[in-house]
Amino acid sequence: MKTLEELKALREKSHKKMYMDGVTRGVRIQVGYGTCGIAAGATPVYETFVNEIKDLNLENVEIVKVGCMGECAFEPTVEIIESNGSKTIYCLVTDRIASEIVEEHIMKGHRIDKYLLSKIKR
Amino acid sequence: MLDRMHILICGGAECKQSNSVEIRDKFKSEIKRLNLGDDIQTALTGCFGLCALGPHVLIYPGETLYSGVKLEDVTEIVEQHVAKGKPVERLLFKGNFDRSKFRNRSELTFYAKQTRIVLRNCGVINPLDINEYIARHGYEGLGKVLTNMTPEETIDEMKKSGLRGRGGSGFPAGVKWEFTSKSVSDQKYVICNADEGDPGAFMDRAVLEGDPHSVLEAMAICGYAIGADTGYIYIRAEYPVAVERLGIAIKQAEGLGVLGKNLFNSGFNFKIELRLGAGAFVCGEETALIASIEGERGMPRNKPPFPAVKGLFGKPTNVNNVETFANVPVIFLKGADWFKSIGTEKSSGTKVFALGGKIANTGLLEVPMGTTLREVIYEIGGGIPNKRKFKAAQTGGPSGGCITAKSLDTPIDFDNLIALGSMMGSGGLIVLDEDNCMVDVARFYLEFTVEESCGKCTPCREGTKRMLDILNRICEGEGTMNDLDVLERLGKMIKDSSLCGLGQTAPNPVLSTLKHFRKEYEAHVIDKVCPAGVCPNLTNYVVLDNCIGCTKCARNCPVGAIEGKVKEKHFIDLDLCIRCGACKTACPVNAISTKPESWEEV
Numbered sequence: 165m166k167t168l169e170e171l172k173a174l175r176e177k178s179h180k181k182m183y184m185d186g187v188t189r190g191v192r193i194q195v196g197y198g199t200c201g202i203a204a205g206a207t208p209v210y211e212t213f214v215n216e217i218k219d220l221n222l223e224n225v226e227i228v229k230v231g232c233m234g235e236c237a238f239e240p241t242v243e244i245i246e247s248n249g250s251k252t253i254y255c256l257v258t259d260r261i262a263s264e265i266v267e268e269h270i271m272k273g274h275r276i277d278k279y280l281l282s283k284i285k286r
Numbered sequence: 287m288l289d290r291m292h293i294l295i296c297g298g299a300e301c302k303q304s305n306s307v308e309i310r311d312k313f314k315s316e317i318k319r320l321n322l323g324d325d326i327q328t329a330l331t332g333c334f335g336l337c338a339l340g341p342h343v344l345i346y347p348g349e350t351l352y353s354g355v356k357l358e359d360v361t362e363i364v365e366q367h368v369a370k371g372k373p374v375e376r377l378l379f380k381g382n383f384d385r386s387k388f389r390n391r392s393e394l395t396f397y398a399k400q401t402r403i404v405l406r407n408c409g410v411i412n413p414l415d416i417n418e419y420i421a422r423h424g425y426e427g428l429g430k431v432l433t434n435m436t437p438e439e440t441i442d443e444m445k446k447s448g449l450r451g452r453g454g455s456g457f458p459a460g461v462k463w464e465f466t467s468k469s470v471s472d473q474k475y476v477i478c479n480a481d482e483g484d485p486g487a488f489m490d491r492a493v494l495e496g497d498p499h500s501v502l503e504a505m506a507i508c509g510y511a512i513g514a515d516t517g518y519i520y521i522r523a524e525y526p527v528a529v530e531r532l533g534i535a536i537k538q539a540e541g542l543g544v545l546g547k548n549l550f551n552s553g554f555n556f557k558i559e560l561r562l563g564a565g566a567f568v569c570g571e572e573t574a575l576i577a578s579i580e581g582e583r584g585m586p587r588n589k590p591p592f593p594a595v596k597g598l599f600g601k602p603t604n605v606n607n608v609e610t611f612a613n614v615p616v617i618f619l620k621g622a623d624w625f626k627s628i629g630t631e632k633s634s635g636t637k638v639f640a641l642g643g644k645i646a647n648t649g650l651l652e653v654p655m656g657t658t659l660r661e662v663i664y665e666i667g668g669g670i671p672n673k674r675k676f677k678a679a680q681t682g683g684p685s686g687g688c689i690t691a692k693s694l695d696t697p698i699d700f701d702n703l704i705a706l707g708s709m710m711g712s713g714g715l716i717v718l719d720e721d722n723c724m725v726d727v728a729r730f731y732l733e734f735t736v737e738e739s740c741g742k743c744t745p746c747r748e749g750t751k752r753m754l755d756i757l758n759r760i761c762e763g764e765g766t767m768n769d770l771d772v773l774e775r776l777g778k779m780i781k782d783s784s785l786c787g788l789g790q791t792a793p794n795p796v797l798s799t800l801k802h803f804r805k806e807y808e809a810h811v812i813d814k815v816c817p818a819g820v821c822p823n824l825t826n827y828v829v830l831d832n833c834i835g836c837t838k839c840a841r842n843c844p845v846g847a848i849e850g851k852v853k854e855k856h857f858i859d860l861d862l863c864i865r866c867g868a869c870k871t872a873c874p875v876n877a878i879s880t881k882p883e884s885w886e887e888v
Contacts, residue, residue: 165544165550167429167433167550167551168429168550171425171426171429171544175420175421178417178418178420178421179422181417182411194409194410198409198491198527199491199495199525199527200649205291205346205347228415229412230408231408231492231493231497232408232409232496233408234400234408234409234649234650234652235649236648237647240347241409258350258371260373
């Protein structure tokens with residue numbers, strides 16, 4: 165890294181990718197993967213997402229392991245960020261709920277209210 | 287290794303009568319029969335409080351609650367739920383246990399009241415991908431410093447921000463940097479203290495796991511400011527996830543050239559290495575930490591000379607804590623004035639608290655300095671479960687003290703907490719309710735320091751041990767009033783004469799509980815009663831006048847110590863009573879108490 169401009173160019177590129185700029189319908193699935201999340205069962209949840217997205221051959225879906233969101237008592241938490249800017253946090257997610265999220269939320273676009281931590285927009 | 291699944295079977299007295307022990311054994315044998323692996327835990331737990339519908343089985347992950355489980359249902363649960371992940375619908379608990387409303391409410395206040403600077407990227411970026419950190423303006427602070435600022439300007443900016451060390455004592459970080467920069471030497475070092483040892487504190491772990499690059503970037507900025515080209519992160523080996531992610535982060539940063547040689551064409555070189563600690567609490571003290579990195583036994587030494595003059599390998603060294611460093615990149619990105627505008631006049635910025643104990647939302651939160659304890663506990667933390675009364679909040683771990691209900695509205699900052707006889711510490715915040723015995727709490731923390739004392743100086747090694755002996759005596763009912771005076775005298779002596787911060791603060795939990803809850807100590811000593819019902823030798827159960835005579839207590843008492851007619855007040859024969867508490871748990875109207883009649887909470 166030699167100049168600030170070089171860094172800024174990389175920032176813009178990464179920002180576009182992370183926030184799905186120019187993608188018509190993209191989804192970013194964030195699985196809380198701190199020690200608290202792992203202990204509460206984030207591993208099978210993460211694997212379920214990876215497998216289902218692969219099996220269903222869905223495009224523009226990215227699954228990321230992220231750190232602790234702070235709500236340790238409600239882990240595993242999963243945040244679904246869509247290219248239209250909407251954000252949804254699900255809590256106490258299991259592998260079964262993960263499949264349900266893929267089927268209802270990711271494929272059909274229906275939020276599953278009963279698993280919501282809430283609907284806030286940051 | 288972490289277990290894949292936990293099956294908790296209610297082991298309360300009522301459920302036990304409905305074969306919960308046999309149910310547990312059947313779970314074990316069925317899991318074995320189907321060969322589902324040995325990473326599934328089964329355990330009998332305390333009463334779930336829904337006795338009428340027992341026995342209950344709670345399965346994690348997912349928090350699936352089954353009620354009215356019979357021995358013959360176990361096979362179905364294991365075959366369907368445990369093996370295939372499909373809950374057995376017909377057995378699911380169908381009572382009034384709807385937590386969805388609760389979740390929404392907690393969610394809104396939980397985040398809305400927070401200001402996230404340190405935790406800005408935690409749970410937002412993928413910690414294993416440096417590009418995501420960069421997408422959120424990562425390494426721009428470093429770039430700005432290296433291309434536009436001199437080391438002196440960097441230190442001035444830090445001083446202007448007013449950032450105080452988040453590891454415990456709250457020393458201004460900019461001043462610390464200045465000391466190290468003024469020491470003349472051919473070699474200097476930066477150390478990140480990630481030896482988070484306070485029981486109940488886990489914010490450093492969360493930062494390192496969720497946002498490792500922010501610490502790396504800050505260390506490089508610090509290295510430039512003080513003239514160091516090497517940094518060490520001293521992290522405990524008990525944090526394997528954080529260690530792994532830091533290692534990957536360092537490699538990625540080197541690969542991209544934001545760590546290494548000639549960064550941003552400025553001629554500045556900086557490298558970072560990890561050093562793993564074995565988890566001794568005393569190694570969080572900076573001179574002991576330095577000794578441990580050098581390969582010596584982790585013991586503190588006298589200060590001065592301070593590490594800023596003579597630190598690692600005898601060279602000037604700047605030591606800061608993880609949370610302190612995590613603030614630094616933002617200060618340089620948004621400016622010291624912006625940072626100074628958050629928090630109070632003398633404590634700028636935010637503080638991360640690890641909320642634990644008797645609180646609804648166990649977890650991590652970050653609030654501006656100056657937020658009151660009431661807001662933290664009742665608004666963000668969701669309050670105390672089971673309608674219990676708040677008794678105290680313990681801050682600062684084994685070095686800190688208690689804050690009582692009286693001080694709930696005091697704005698939290700470094701100076702106010704010290705004025706209250708506690709300290710910020712690293713930010714563990716344990717909430718205690720009326721069922722916690724303060725003598726027992728003090729004893730718990732003292733036990734910890736006795737275990738963790740390195741033994742180098744006598745006041746800490748011998749003094750804390752003697753204090754613990756006295757506390758043990760009080761909890762067993764053999765304390766005298768003289769013991770309380772001795773505790774106070776000894777505590778002050780240890781504070782004044784110990785070598786390092788560990789010893790100087792070790793008596794704090796005892797002194798602070800003695801100050802605020804002396805009545806509770808006196809109840810242990812004079813009345814031989816533990817009002818909270820924690821110390822077994824001093825717990826006396828009594829039936830209060832609001833007894834409705836339902837006979838539940840008598841039926842649950844395993845030794846038949848309770849007598850009484852239906853619809854009449856019952857009595858407990860204290861000679862027969864074994865102090866198991868089954869009656870108190872069983873009573874539907876809270877008519878069984880451990881508190882003496884005249885007892886009033888402080």
